[in-house]
Amino acid sequence: DQQVKQNSPSLSVQEGRISILNCDYTNSMFDYFLWYKKYPAEGPTFLISISSIKDKNEDGRFTVFLNKSAKHLSLHIVPSQPGDSAVYFCAALNYGGSQGNLIFGKGTKLSVKP
Amino acid sequence: DAGVIQSPRHEVTEMGQEVTLRCKPISGHDYLFWYRQTMMRGLELLIYFNNNVPIDDSGMPEDRFSAKMPNASFSTLKIQPSEPRDSAVYFCASSWGQGVAEAFFGQGTRLTVV
Numbered sequence: 306d307q308q309v310k311q312n313s314p315s316l317s318v319q320e321g322r323i324s325i326l327n328c329d330y331t332n333s334m335f336d337y338f339l340w341y342k343k344y345p346a347e348g349p350t351f352l353i354s355i356s357s358i359k360d361k362n363e364d365g366r367f368t369v370f371l372n373k374s375a376k377h378l379s380l381h382i383v384p385s386q387p388g389d390s391a392v393y394f395c396a397a398l399n400y401g402g403s404q405g406n407l408i409f410g411k412g413t414k415l416s417v418k419p
Numbered sequence: 420d421a422g423v424i425q426s427p428r429h430e431v432t433e434m435g436q437e438v439t440l441r442c443k444p445i446s447g448h449d450y451l452f453w454y455r456q457t458m459m460r461g462l463e464l465l466i467y468f469n470n471n472v473p474i475d476d477s478g479m480p481e482d483r484f485s486a487k488m489p490n491a492s493f494s495t496l497k498i499q500p501s502e503p504r505d506s507a508v509y510f511c512a513s514s515w516g517q518g519v520a521e522a523f524f525g526q527g528t529r530l531t532v533v
Binding site: 339341346349350351354394407408409410411412 | 423452454462524
């Protein structure tokens with residue numbers, strides 16, 4: 306059973322608008338969450354992260370929100386740009402367990418149209 | 420540093436043949452991960468090493484898969500014999516061991532088994 310779920314395989318947004326990518330998790334032991342971005346023919350690259358002791362982390366146009374009670378996090382991109390078009394992976398880590406237990410969702414393909 | 424380096428970038432092989440994928444992690448990183456990406460299962464962790472020692476190989480699909488890390492700057496993932504269902508993109512990633520650190524991914528090896 307998937308512990309990290311990204312239920313939307315794809316999302317299309319107009320340039321300049323907000324993109325909201327969602328992620329749900331089932332394991333309450335997860336205490337750190339990360340978002341990765343992946344362009345075709347490249348490896349995923351780290352985008353932004355959040356610790357479970359926080360509910361929001363912001364970095365420029367990117368903000369991640371964490372709702373622990375709902376076991377839900379989201380990535381907001383404002384304003385969206387065509388260069389943001391990529392696959393976005395949500396990942397969760399049980400840091401208390403091991404650095405290596407980084408579990409990924411299946412990804413959401415974001416298309417930002419000019 | 421040039422980042423995580425994987426070779427080859429593409430591999431096409433016949434069913435039953437042995438396949439070896441190679442990875443050079445970022446210098447100084449003490450965690451190394453092997454992931455496999457497929458449409459059906461997304462990014463799956465196959466195995467990871469800490470200080471060259473395999474820590475968790477529970478994601479390795481079956482005995483046909485093996486991984487080694489003979490030193491801090493090199494790791495291999497071997498499939499013997501290969502099968503068409505092994506076709507996927509295989510990523511290697513590395514990270515620091517201090518604190519929670521994001522993993523840095525290589526560009527991946529696209530494996531096609533015919």
